[in-house]
Amino acid sequence: MSCTVMFPHDGDILNVYDGQIREERLVINVSISAPDGRQLLVNGAEARREGEYYYGEAALDGYANTITVTDRETGYTDSRVVYWLKNAVNKYRIAVDDNIWFLKDIVDNRHQYRSIFDNPYLGMFKDIHDKYGTKVQFNLYYQTEGFNLTQMPDTYKEEWKANAHWLRLTFHALQNDPPRPYEHAEPEEVLRDCKLVTGEIVRFAGEEVLEPATTIHYGAATREGCRALRQFGFRGLAGYFRFADGRPIVSYYLNDEQTAHLNGRDFWKDHSEDLIFIKIDAVLDGLKKNDIIRELDRVKANPGEAGFIELLIHEQYYYPHYTAYQPDYWEKLETAARWATENGYSPAFLSECIGE
Structure with a gap:
């Protein structure tokens, strides 16, 4: 029977909560399942038996780190690459899916609104930002009934850009219906819709507001569809x-x-597609x-x-007017932002956290 590395998984993205800092390195415990009496090495150092598993320390000293487990008796080796995210500890953000109606309202009231924040919905998020510093990402549809993003004027472009330090826009889907539009879609369809949304965002709000991570509508897409998004420039997908x-x-x-593992993690990287997946908490x-x-x-x-x-x-x-309207929408946002602040979490975009 060969040994099995239980933690970390290949592609795991780790931080200080997974170990401890010693001499500017993150030291973690590698856990291994193997029969008694084995001589196991973790990065060349002997692992110790404690109860059900063997344990060996591994010191991470950079962004990407290789951990190699060796069974001296059988010659079996297991090498995996894990990551140390130094800038993703005690950080938070708010993402908002299914956005299109607030943009339609801005268009409908473009002769009255001097600011994009005259729109009550967007103004509410600015109030949250002004109070807590919260950073917010809006994932956009291209169209809804009687409206699409080509109708958005570029007259507010400088204001969008001026607020890019806390407000980002990116692709979500072509439209709300049907459900799970990309679950079986060809990559060309995913890429077409992504380009439609992204091109309009750049036109009316500027490249400054783009963010290289998003949530696809219903979080359902083929491997090939996700690969197309990665090739377009997205580095992370939340689900x-x-x-x-x-x-x-x-x-x-x-x-x-993979799903069960990521359910208990902040992030995980699929090396086969060079994509980082982000767990929505x-x-x-x-x-x-x-x-x-x-x-x-919890x-x-x-x-x-x-x-x-x-x-x-x-x-x-x-x-x-929405059938499932929640009158405490603002209170929910404020409760979450206040909790984050009181618990020592600072606002951050994923682009500020998931890179080297």
């Missing part, structure tokens, strides 16, 4: 990475094992306001999830 009826949901193309419109703090406390208590807090909400729940 739920959980199961419903025994199947992964909002997990892109990841298999059961709390969907605010899916929680009662009084449950938000309890859920975020996330913080898990070392694998505590480094970066990814918060998500959807645009439509803000509006009284």
Whole structure:
């Protein structure tokens, strides 16, 4: 029977919560399942048996780090690459999916609105930013009934750019319906829609507001579709990475094992596609306001999830005309931002965290 490395997984993205800092290096415990009596090495140093597993220390001293486990008796080796994200600890952001209606309102009121923040929805997020410093990413549709992004004027472009330090825009989908539009779509369709949205964002708001991470509508896409997004320039995709009826949901193309692993992590990198996946920690419109703090406390208590807090909400729940309107939308946002601030989390975009 060969040995099996239990932690870390190949592609794991680690931080101080996974180990401890010694002499400016992150030292983690590598855990290995193997029969008694084996002589195992972790990066050349002997592993020790403690209870069910063998353990050996590995010191990470840069962004990418190779960990090699060797069985002296059988000659078996297992090498994997893991990452140390130094800038992703005690950080958070808010992402907003399904956005299009606030842009239509800006167009409808372009002769009255002197500022994009005259739109009440966008103004609400600015209030959150002004109070807590929160950074917010809006993932956009290209079109909705009677409106598409080509109708957005570029007259507010300088204002968008001036607020790019806390406000970002990026691709989400062509439109709201049908559900899971890219679950079986050809990569050409994904890329076409991405280019439509991105091109219009650059035209009316500037390249400064773009962000190289997003959530695809319903978090469902083929490997080939995700590869097309990576080739376009996206480095990260956020999702739920959980199961419903025994199947992964909002997990892109990841298999059961990968989904289950990522469910308890902040990030994980699929080396085969050079893509980083980001676990969404709390969907605010899916929680009662009084449950938000309890859920975020639970996330913080898990070392694998505590480094970066990814918060998500959807645009439509803000509006009284929507069938599932949530009148406490503002309070949910404010509760989450306040919790993050009081618990020592600083606002950050993913682009500021997931690189070297």
